[in-house]
Ligand SMILES: Nc1ncnc2c1ncn2[C@@H]1O[C@H](COP(=O)(O)OP(=O)(O)OP(=O)(O)O)[C@@H](O)[C@H]1O
């Protein structure tokens with residue numbers, strides 16, 4: 001049996017809601033075989049990040065070699081990369097084994113405020129990974145950090161920012177509007193000529209841990225299946241909206257999005 005394959009290169013979230021764990025669950029839900037290279041281990045739960053432990057470069061490189069020299073992949077998603085050295089290593093490996101459809105989620109800061117990317121690594125991200133990305137998926141604060149300060153408070157300003165981000169090299173920019181206010185959660189996809197808006201009702205919940213990782217890996221799953229970027233993004237938007245609607249009240253803080261609502265209701 002052949003099955004589409006996607007690889008995530010990201011950090012581990014012990015709390016299970018974001019990072020590698022969210023990515024692999026999303027791949028599985030969407031019918032894609034998932035592989036991984038872990039860049040850093042975080043001690044994390046619904047209350048925040050208690051510890052960050054980047055892995056040695058050798059360990060990260062070896063995981064990527066093991067997967068790509070044997071199993072291969074139809075798409076890659078990157079998440080938490082933590083340092084400029086890890087970014088350079090990942091760019092080197094993807095250039096050597098690829099090119100692959102690449103969903104680049106420029107993870108910088110966890111919801112509780114912990115740094116998942118060192119500040120001085122933003123330049124490496126811009127220089128080495130943005131130019132080889134198929135889809136760049138920043139949230140509003142990440143877009144501001146990559147652009148070096150820009151006011152983004154409206155959909156019009158999101159479109160302007162997406163255009164400037166596109167000039168840095170990615171084929172598509174998918175700028176997510178989860179951090180803005182309003183009755184709808186509006187995201188912008190820009191391909192260099194046209195801005196497409198993806199809208200959903202804004203769900204009133206605090207349980208949104210892992211929304212970014214889940215969205216980016218759902219897009220990667222679509223690309224692995226051979227979908228056009230616009231279709232992969234539509235599917236991902238539907239998937240994340242359902243996952244937020246069935247977010248879990250577990251732990252004492254911000255609970256995770258949940259991807260298997262149908263199975264859950266038929267269990268017990
Ligand atoms: N309350 C909500 N209701 C509906 N959709 C939402 C809500 N919050 C976020 N989204 C959607 O979820 C997706 C992820 O967006 P968001 O801006 O939250 O990502 P993120 O900030 O990168 O996530 P994370 O904090 O996990 O890194 C987008 O499609 C966004 O529109």
Ligand SMILES: Cc1ncc(CO)c(N)n1
Pocket residue numbers: 010011012013018019020042044079080107109110111116209210211212213
């Ligand atoms: C490991 C990891 N990656 C990404 C995020 C962003 O949500 C997180 N909180 N933890």
